[in-house]
Amino acid sequence: MKALQRRTGIALWRQVADEIRQTVIPGLAANERLPAEAELATRFGVNRHTVRSAIAALEKEGILRAEQGRGTFLNDRKRLRYPIGRRTRFSSGLEDQARTRSGKLLSSETMPAPPDVATALSLPAGAPVIQLSTLSAADGVPISAATSWFDAGRFSEIAELYAETGSITASLARLGVDDYTRKTTAVEARHASSEDLDRLALSPGAIVLLTRGIDIDSDGRPVLYGESRFAADRVELLIDNRAAENPA
Amino acid sequence: MKALQRRTGIALWRQVADEIRQTVIPGLAANERLPAEAELATRFGVNRHTVRSAIAALEKEGILRAEQGRGTFLNDRKRLRYPIGRRTRFSSGLEDQARTRSGKLLSSETMPAPPDVATALSLPAGAPVIQLSTLSAADGVPISAATSWFDAGRFSEIAELYAETGSITASLARLGVDDYTRKTTAVEARHASSEDLDRLALSPGAIVLLTRGIDIDSDGRPVLYGESRFAADRVELLIDNRAAENPA
DNA sequence: GAAAATTTGTCCGTATGTATG
DNA sequence: ACATACATACGGACAAATTTT
Numbered sequence: 229m230k231a232l233q234r235r236t237g238i239a240l241w242r243q244v245a246d247e248i249r250q251t252v253i254p255g256l257a258a259n260e261r262l263p264a265e266a267e268l269a270t271r272f273g274v275n276r277h278t279v280r281s282a283i284a285a286l287e288k289e290g291i292l293r294a295e296q297g298r299g300t301f302l303n304d305r306k307r308l309r310y311p312i313g314r315r316t317r318f319s320s321g322l323e324d325q326a327r328t329r330s331g332k333l334l335s336s337e338t339m340p341a342p343p344d345v346a347t348a349l350s351l352p353a354g355a356p357v358i359q360l361s362t363l364s365a366a367d368g369v370p371i372s373a374a375t376s377w378f379d380a381g382r383f384s385e386i387a388e389l390y391a392e393t394g395s396i397t398a399s400l401a402r403l404g405v406d407d408y409t410r411k412t413t414a415v416e417a418r419h420a421s422s423e424d425l426d427r428l429a430l431s432p433g434a435i436v437l438l439t440r441g442i443d444i445d446s447d448g449r450p451v452l453y454g455e456s457r458f459a460a461d462r463v464e465l466l467i468d469n470r471a472a473e474n475p476a
Numbered sequence: 477m478k479a480l481q482r483r484t485g486i487a488l489w490r491q492v493a494d495e496i497r498q499t500v501i502p503g504l505a506a507n508e509r510l511p512a513e514a515e516l517a518t519r520f521g522v523n524r525h526t527v528r529s530a531i532a533a534l535e536k537e538g539i540l541r542a543e544q545g546r547g548t549f550l551n552d553r554k555r556l557r558y559p560i561g562r563r564t565r566f567s568s569g570l571e572d573q574a575r576t577r578s579g580k581l582l583s584s585e586t587m588p589a590p591p592d593v594a595t596a597l598s599l600p601a602g603a604p605v606i607q608l609s610t611l612s613a614a615d616g617v618p619i620s621a622a623t624s625w626f627d628a629g630r631f632s633e634i635a636e637l638y639a640e641t642g643s644i645t646a647s648l649a650r651l652g653v654d655d656y657t658r659k660t661t662a663v664e665a666r667h668a669s670s671e672d673l674d675r676l677a678l679s680p681g682a683i684v685l686l687t688r689g690i691d692i693d694s695d696g697r698p699v700l701y702g703e704s705r706f707a708a709d710r711v712e713l714l715i716d717n718r719a720a721e722n723p724a
Numbered sequence: 725g726a727a728a729a730t731t732t733g734t735c736c737g738t739a740t741g742t743a744t745g
Numbered sequence: 746a747c748a749t750a751c752a753t754a755c756g757g758a759c760a761a762a763t764t765t766t
Contacts, residue, residue, distance in 0.1 A: 234742095234743090239741085239742060239743090240742075240743065241742080241743085274743080274744090275743060275744050275745075276744095277742095277743070277744075277745090278742085278743060278744085281742085281743090
């Protein structure tokens with residue numbers, strides 16, 4: 229165990245909280261007791277007060293629960309498994325993991341396509357595209373904030389349809405796209421921006437998984453280019469490679 | 477723009493640094509000048525000294541460079557694109573992005589299989605497995621720290637072979653596995669543990685992309701189960717879904 | 725070339741947050 | 746709850762280097 233570091237802009241109590249999340253909790257069953265504060269303090273080489281701050285933070289996040297005289301216990305919560313494959317859709321794939329799923333339209337805008345969007349959608353640079361900002365939630369908990377771009381010529385009514393249905397799949401179906409599949413997906417991880425903190429109800433320092441992908445219709449024409457930002461502590465991305473080949 | 481938050485255990489200067497990384501830098505070309513410190517301070521609603529701390533940190537990471545009287549400039553660096561597909565291997569897929577790739581054996585150990593490893597490898601619980609801890613680097617920069625498990629009965633010499641070749645693919649080839657493919661990959665993102673900080677030479681608060689995957693041979697038998705931890709600021713994972721289907 | 729404006733670098737002091745015992 | 750030390754954040758003033766007028 230390497231010593232925790234000081235003067236890094238991350239308070240020690242927060243580093244301890246992250247360490248508890250990653251090295252203590254994985255070894256515990258739900259509702260099992262954590263080692264005593266004093267023991268954790270020794271293990272991490274910090275003062276007991278610092279461990280208490282860390283536990284208080286994890287309690288506020290709903291991960292732990294401290295009971296006077298008894299100890300601190302692990303609450304039962306698990307990450308959503310979000311499948312990424314050819315048929316990546318928010319609505320399906322989570323049915324068995326959450327009672328309710330919702331999609332909310334935050335904003336929409338028609339604009340000239342930025343270079344990367346134009347490339348992804350095979351449109352000439354500056355062609356009009358519709359940008360949709362959406363927020364997806366499962367059981368009322370925000371899961372991902374997405375920005376999607378569509379060819380404005382082909383899908384002019386997409387914003388109204390999404391606002392009505394809360395589903396990309398349903399909106400596209402009404403516009404004559406009965407099926408679409410994912411071509412490629414790129415995954416990155418970064419610290420949440422202040423906008424992420426706001427939309428996904430995260431606390432500073434939180435992590436977002438950022439995916440960028442292109443969906444194509446059955447003719448191979450690009451339908452949408454999208455970037456999604458997932459709350460990393462609420463999901464894992466499950467990638468099925470059973471029949472995928474690497475690009476050359 | 478939401479206001480940055482205080483008393484969260486994440487120093488303001490660090491939040492500003494993350495905000496610069498995500499909202500200022502993406503709009504800049506290489507070697508382009510950033511807005512002046514005073515302007516950034518106004519934009520983020522903090523003191524100029526706080527912006528200076530943030531810039532100092534990004535400078536130490538090699539991302540920015542400040543010049544007295546002239547301004548602060550963006551250095552030219554980009555993320556490695558790491559392909560994940562059926563033929564996921566460290567050695568190939570990065571040839572055109574890094575001059576040298578290396579794999580180092582950190583430790584190896586024979587142990588009874590933990591439950592999840594036994595399941596992944598289709599072995600009875602507690603069957604002997606070999607655990608390999610390895611570190612992969614590109615151009616001398618650590619990229620990922622991996623832990624892999626192998627059936628000890630079938631691959632007893634894997635540790636010695638890896639130490640010699642620095643490559644899983646090469647080691648397996650010598651043990652009669654001429655080809656293997658990735659079955660599934662799960663991706664998560666978390667804060668770097670103190671072990672990650674040490675192995676990947678990261679600073680606290682850094683992010684790791686964690687992938688867990690199973691590789692199978694041409695007969696469909698599991699060959700290895702592995703967990704890799706990537707330095708998130710050095711790579712993006714590129715997933716090809718061209719022929720993948722989602723699990724039911 | 726000289727003066728003004730701009731931008732980063734350094735120093736002072738003070739208040740609050742973090743970490744220890 | 747108390748006391749102590751260090752890190753963080755703010756505000757202001759001025760110096761040093763560079764570009765613009």
